[in-house]
Amino acid sequence: MDPFTSTLTAVTSEVIREAARPLIEQGRRELVRRRIRKPVEADAVLQSVPGPEVGLFDALDLLRSLPVGVAQSHIQRAVKSRTFSVLSRQLLAIALCGGTRSDKDRIERGLRGLLLRTLAPAQRPDLLRYCGQFFTLLDLCCTDISKKVRAAFKQADPTYTWGDQPLLKATVATIEQSVSAMETEEKGTWRQEYVTAFIRTYEKIELPDFDLRKRVHYSKIFVAPNFAMLQLDEEPYEPRRPGRGRSGYQTGFHSLVTSVGHTVVLGDPGAGKSTASSVIGCRWSGEGRGICYILKIRNIDFTRSGFNLVKSIRQMISETFQQEVSEQNISRSLLDGSALVVFDGLDELAETVSGRLVSHAIEVASLAYPLARFLVTSRRLGYTAVQLDRSIFHDYILQPFDSGQVESYARKWFTFRSEGSEKQLKKAVMDFMGASESIPDLRENPLLLAVICLLHAGHSELPRSRPKIYRKCVELLLRTWDSHRGIGEHRLDLEVFEIVLAEIAHLTLFEPAHRAGMTESQVREVAVRVLLRDAVSDRFEAVALAKRMINLCRGRAWMFTDVASGPPDAEIFSFTHQSFQEYFAARRLVLTCDTPAELAVEIEKCVLDEKLEIFSQICLALSGEKFVSGPTQVYLHCLRSNAERPSRAQGAMLGFLSRTANLVMLNRTALLALVRKVLRHMSSDTGFNALPVLLRSDYRSPLALRHVIGEALREMWQEDRADLARICDLTPWLWEICLREGVVPLTDVGRLFEGYMHKMVSEEDSCSAEWLMKSLQGRRTPALGDRDICVGILEGVAEQIRTYGIRTEDGPEAPYALFENNPMARLTSRALARHQQLSPDAVVGLVSVAMAFCEVSAHYQPGAITERTGVLYEFMEARLRREPSQLPSGTGNLPRADKTRIDRWCRREVSFFEWVDLSVETG
Numbered sequence: 001m002d003p004f005t006s007t008l009t010a011v012t013s014e015v016i017r018e019a020a021r022p023l024i025e026q027g028r029r030e031l032v033r034r035r036i037r038k039p040v041e042a043d044a045v046l047q048s049v050p051g052p053e054v055g056l057f058d059a060l061d062l063l064r065s066l067p068v069g070v071a072q073s074h075i076q077r078a079v080k081s082r083t084f085s086v087l088s089r090q091l092l093a094i095a096l097c098g099g100t101r102s103d104k105d106r107i108e109r110g111l112r113g114l115l116l117r118t119l120a121p122a123q124r125p126d127l128l129r130y131c132g133q134f135f136t137l138l139d140l141c142c143t144d145i146s147k148k149v150r151a152a153f154k155q156a157d158p159t160y161t162w163g164d165q166p167l168l169k170a171t172v173a174t175i176e177q178s179v180s181a182m183e184t185e186e187k188g189t190w191r192q193e194y195v196t197a198f199i200r201t202y203e204k205i206e207l208p209d210f211d212l213r214k215r216v217h218y219s220k221i222f223v224a225p226n227f228a229m230l231q232l233d234e235e236p237y238e239p240r241r242p243g244r245g246r247s248g249y250q251t252g253f254h255s256l257v258t259s260v261g262h263t264v265v266l267g268d269p270g271a272g273k274s275t276a277s278s279v280i281g282c283r284w285s286g287e288g289r290g291i292c293y294i295l296k297i298r299n300i301d302f303t304r305s306g307f308n309l310v311k312s313i314r315q316m317i318s319e320t321f322q323q324e325v326s327e328q329n330i331s332r333s334l335l336d337g338s339a340l341v342v343f344d345g346l347d348e349l350a351e352t353v354s355g356r357l358v359s360h361a362i363e364v365a366s367l368a369y370p371l372a373r374f375l376v377t378s379r380r381l382g383y384t385a386v387q388l389d390r391s392i393f394h395d396y397i398l399q400p401f402d403s404g405q406v407e408s409y410a411r412k413w414f415t416f417r418s419e420g421s422e423k424q425l426k427k428a429v430m431d432f433m434g435a436s437e438s439i440p441d442l443r444e445n446p447l448l449l450a451v452i453c454l455l456h457a458g459h460s461e462l463p464r465s466r467p468k469i470y471r472k473c474v475e476l477l478l479r480t481w482d483s484h485r486g487i488g489e490h491r492l493d494l495e496v497f498e499i500v501l502a503e504i505a506h507l508t509l510f511e512p513a514h515r516a517g518m519t520e521s522q523v524r525e526v527a528v529r530v531l532l533r534d535a536v537s538d539r540f541e542a543v544a545l546a547k548r549m550i551n552l553c554r555g556r557a558w559m560f561t562d563v564a565s566g567p568p569d570a571e572i573f574s575f576t577h578q579s580f581q582e583y584f585a586a587r588r589l590v591l592t593c594d595t596p597a598e599l600a601v602e603i604e605k606c607v608l609d610e611k612l613e614i615f616s617q618i619c620l621a622l623s624g625e626k627f628v629s630g631p632t633q634v635y636l637h638c639l640r641s642n643a644e645r646p647s648r649a650q651g652a653m654l655g656f657l658s659r660t661a662n663l664v665m666l667n668r669t670a671l672l673a674l675v676r677k678v679l680r681h682m683s684s685d686t687g688f689n690a691l692p693v694l695l696r697s698d699y700r701s702p703l704a705l706r707h708v709i710g711e712a713l714r715e716m717w718q719e720d721r722a723d724l725a726r727i728c729d730l731t732p733w734l735w736e737i738c739l740r741e742g743v744v745p746l747t748d749v750g751r752l753f754e755g756y757m758h759k760m761v762s763e764e765d766s767c768s769a770e771w772l773m774k775s776l777q778g779r780r781t782p783a784l785g786d787r788d789i790c791v792g793i794l795e796g797v798a799e800q801i802r803t804y805g806i807r808t809e810d811g812p813e814a815p816y817a818l819f820e821n822n823p824m825a826r827l828t829s830r831a832l833a834r835h836q837q838l839s840p841d842a843v844v845g846l847v848s849v850a851m852a853f854c855e856v857s858a859h860y861q862p863g864a865i866t867e868r869t870g871v872l873y874e875f876m877e878a879r880l881r882r883e884p885s886q887l888p889s890g891t892g893n894l895p896r897a898d899k900t901r902i903d904r905w906c907r908r909e910v911s912f913f914e915w916v917d918l919s920v921e922t923g
Contacts (some may be wrong), residue, residue: 015079016138019088020145022337023096025259026167027153027160029394032229032249036157078118082336083182086371087111089337090178091139093171095146096162103175108135110179117185166391167262170370178335178371186332190325195285197321198292202278207450218279220416223401223409224253225276225446227265230395256396257283260340260373262366264388266380267398269561269576270447273377276398277342280375290338290373293317297358298348306361309341309368310334337371346378346386355386363389400444407433409446413453432456438663439469441579448473467621470583474498474559496535497549498584500527501560502591505584508574509615517563517574523550524569579614586618590626596633599623604638607656608649617660624665631664639673647681651690654678658690662699668708675712682727682734691734695761710741717743732756736768742789745796748809749852749912755815766817766824769849773827776846777834791838794845798898801848806901811859811913819861822869828853829870835890844898847891850875851905852912859915878906 031039078084087110094103112131119127153160162168204215205222229249256263257280267273281292293313300312310327317325333339343362346355366374376388380397387395401409407429414428435456442448451473475494503526508514518526527546528539536542553573554562559580562571575581593599603619606612623630635657642653657674666674678690691709699705716724717738728735728744733756738744746752755767765771775790818824828850835843854876857864865876871888878886884903891902904910 015085016088016092016141016145019085020092020149022259022261023089023092023168024149026165026261027149027162029229029259029261030165031153031156031160033231033390033394034157035231039156074119078114081114081118082338083110083114086178086182086336087114088138088142089371090171090175091142092146093168095143096149097165097168097172098163099172103172104139106175106179108132110182111135111138113179113183164391166367166389167370170367174335174368174370181328181332181335186329188329190323190329191291191333194317194321194323194325195291197323198285199282201320202294203282203286205275205278216416218275218282221409221412222275222279223405223412223446225272225401225405226253226399227251227256227396228399230266230397250399251396256280260284260375262374262393264376264378264383264393264395265398266378266383266395268380268400268445269559270445271398271400272446273379273398274344275446277344277375277377281340281342284340284373290340291333292340292342294342294344296348297343297345302358302361304357306357306364309365313341334369334372337373339369340373340375341365343374343376346376346383359386359388363392366392401446401449402444403433403440406436406443406449409449410453413450414457417453417457439579441577442469442473445577467583467586467618470580470618474580474583493535496531496545497552498587499534500530500546500549502584502588503530504560505575505581506588509581509585509612517572519569520550520562520571520573521569523573582612582615583618586615586622590619590622593626596623596627596630597637599630600634600637600641603634604641604653607653608645610652613656613659616656617663620660621664629667632667632670635661635666635670636673639677642677650677650681654681654690655693658693661694662696665700671705671708672712675709676715679712679716679727682731692760695737695757706737707741709737710743713738713741713743733760739768739793740771740789742792746793747796747800749797749800749848750809750812752849753812753814753818753853753856755818758815758817766815766820769853770818770824770827772849773824773831776831776838777827791842794842794849795839797845797848798841801844801901802897806848806905806910806912808911808914811915812856814856814860819857819864822864822866824853825857825865825869825872829872832871832888832890840895844894847894847898847902848912851879851902854879855911855913859913879908882907 028039087107091104091107093099094107108131111134112128115131115134116127150162153162203217205218206215207221227250229251231249253276260280265273265276278294281294284290285292293316295312295316299316300307310330313330314325314327317323317330334341346358362374362376366372374393376393378386410432411425411429414425414432418425418428420428432453436443436452439452443452452469455469455472504518504523507526508518514522524543524546527549528542531542531545532539536545550573553560554571559577560573560575563574563576575584589602590599593602599619603616606616620631620634623634627633638653638657642650645653654674654677658678661671661674675691675694678694681690694705694709696702713724724738728738732751732754735744735751736754736757739746739751752769752772753767757768758766765774772790772793775786831846832850835846838846850872854865854872858876858880865873867873874886874888878884884906887902887906891899894902901910905912
């Protein structure tokens with residue numbers, strides 16, 4: 001085959017393969033929806049189709065007989081045209097689902113018209129004869145591909161039939177209309193002008209920061225979400241609970257862009273449906289895939305008979321972009337498969353429009369233009385009532401953000417909001433991730449994540465109190481966001497609305513009859529009763545206000561809305577997020593409790609029933625708004641009553657109070673009482689787990705809390721040393737706290753390197769030795785007495801060594817973090833260099849710790865101590881060479897007995913530690 005024919009046949013084969021891809025992808029999604037374990041992959045099928053060297057297109061060497069005057073570029077331009085791709089796709093549809101001879105005749109007519117327009121220089125009789133030959137070969141190739149596609153799908157699912165696919169049948173049915181539209185060449189540059197205007201409009205996203213109202217390019221803030229296809233046996237909406245896992249067939253954002261087909265994107269309020277559809281449109285247009293039209297469903301003029309898609313698009317272009325495009329051009333873009341039509345907001349219909357009517361109109365439009373792509377966005381709630389035909393559309397659910405996506409968004413957000421260094425940015429992101437870890441149910445929602453980022457940016461940290469976060473979200477979602485989008489009433493009193501929602505939340509959370517939701521009439525009845533009780537004096541006004549609230553919630557509110565359709569007054573309303581339901585229910589409970597003790601009793605019921613922990617935490621936080629020192633009073637009551645409960649129940653309550661202590665404001669009395677109870681309960685598993693929660697570094701005033709723990713430990717040491725010693729044997733990390741708080745003396749130098757605290761609570765210091773060196777140099781902000789404790793520890797080491805000598809013990813299992821960036825080596829060298837600030841006994845203790853660290857370092861990470869580490873290097877080199885003369889000169893000023901022990905250590909006559917393999921240490 002000559003180069004000309006080889007190139008042409010390769011191009012032709014590739015075009016036909018790509019024409020087959022959308023049909024195969026459509027069938028594949030159907031297999032996935034049926035839960036077929038191994039659905040057909042388009043690439044696998046297309047790779048099995050013979051190429052130009054061995055396939056049917058070898059016969060295209062007839063192209064060498066093209067009439068005189070026709071250049072290679074002419075025929076390649078015809079084959080690469082969108083018209084040729086459309087004709088190939090239609091011919092494949094006929095081969096897959098069946099068609100008449102007249103259907104093929106129409107395609108042949110379209111191919112002939114394309115070639116006549118493209119190969120105009122040729123003699124017409126020769127060209128007509130060639131067109132017939134070309135179509136015959138094209139038909140044979142499409143038939144061959146269809147056989148392979150049928151075989152692949154038959155193997156995956158024997159019940160799958162192509163003839164039952166509505167879009168495939170519609171593709172065949174619209175051949176005449178499509179061929180007629182493409183018989184004339186499209187003129188003008190309207191497509192490029194429109195694409196430019198479209199991208200300019202939609203490539204920027206307006207952040208939910210209503211004070212700044214900034215718009216940024218989507219690449220700077222947008223985080224690509226994941227999607228899960230809704231299976232045939234799944235309902236569009238099932239209320240999500242915090243911590244619920246992600247399910248369904250997962251697909252990435254890029255995959256959805258490349259194979260969008262006829263797709264419905266469902267999401268919870270604030271999940272980013274509109275943003276995702278805008279970015280998909282920009283990607284579709286910007287990557288040269290075609291042209292995108294975004295239609296806001298609430299702006300379309302629907303009648304009982306439906307709507308005119310072409311006219312709606314033309315009106316949108318005129319109003320949004322100030323451009324005039326002919327209906328013929330729009331229709332052509334829909335028929336040739338280059339158009340992506342986005343119907344945004346199926347859940348934002350006007351009250352006078354029937355949702356089912358709109359769905360039917362969209363279905364009709366999609367079948368009228370089967371080669372075009374259609375993307376519809378809707379909330380999950382209530383979609384069942386307006387669900388699009390599942391034989392035409394595939395439903396995808398926007399998945400909540402995982403921790404990686406949250407971190408990516410936070411990084412983009414703080415990059416955009418600040419001008420700090422990369423190190424400052426990294427710290428800000430880490431702080432945010434740590435601070436928001438306690439509210440994963442909120443930060444997984446993109447809109448709420450943006451609100452939380454705003455809160456963090458505005459206060460330099462995230463409020464620890466959940467109610468404060470919820471309150472800000474309520475203000476944004478009920479007032480600012482809806483009014484900004486032009487939906488809902490923004491004159492409604494937010495405080496009045498909250499009172500009603502609090503009552504409804506309490507009923508739906510605690511009354512079994514209402515847990516699935518409340519009907520519209522029940523919501524109205526509750527609203528009227530609450531309004532008359534707390535807000536208005538006239539029943540007529542209360543009824544009118546209740547109706548306004550319901551209208552605001554229906555299809556618009558982000559927290560409480562209609563979730564299922566029904567007859568008039570029988571629509572079901574419920575909360576979209578359990579977090580907001582618990583927040584409003586907690587407000588109601590706190591308001592109705594007369595004393596902190598009464599509130600404590602209600603909280604205890606929830607905790608001991610092992611349910612509604614977040615609700616109980618919110619109640620505790622809100623108690624401070626009603627009662628003086630409310631959280632402290634509630635804590636003390638819970639602790640007093642807890643003493644009478646069985647051990648397991650005590651542990652459950654102590655665990656809850658420990659987890660919540662960081663979220664509320666407690667005075668020293670309450671914290672000390674809590675720590676005392678936890679320590680007394682250390683013999684049980686639940687008690688064992690409670691104290692590490694209090695030791696987290698991100699706790700409110702962690703150093704102060706650490707000293708409260710130390711005070712409780714000192715009391716326990718004085719009352720029952722044996723009991724505390726027993727607990728420390730079981731929990732070595734507790735011994736480290738006792739040491740650092742000056743409760744117990746150090747009797748074994750090796751314990752300084754154990755690092756159990758680091759393993760337990762991931763604190764900054766790798767072990768007590770590192771804590772000791774940092775504290776000696778003022779590398780932290782120690783409380784009064786910390787330095788005295790450190791000096792006392794070192795003097796205790798000196799006393800032990802003078803009394804018993806250097807005793808060889810089993811080597812400690814040092815934490816790996818001890819050697820990261822060699823911080824311990826540098827810290828120890830600096831401490832040795834500043835030994836003049838210490839007492840003579842403390843200097844001996846410090847030198848002993850340094851020698852012990854040399855042994856630990858030589859065993860676990862030889863070479864970690866280098867010349868750059870300063871004085872410590874001299875100790876290491878002297879021991880490696882067994883040369884006491886190479887010890888730092890300052891050791892000569894130590895008492896003779898202490899210097900003698902150091903020299904013996906240097907000559908390796910004595911060691912602090914012994915490992916199984918001494919060759920490592922002595923090498």
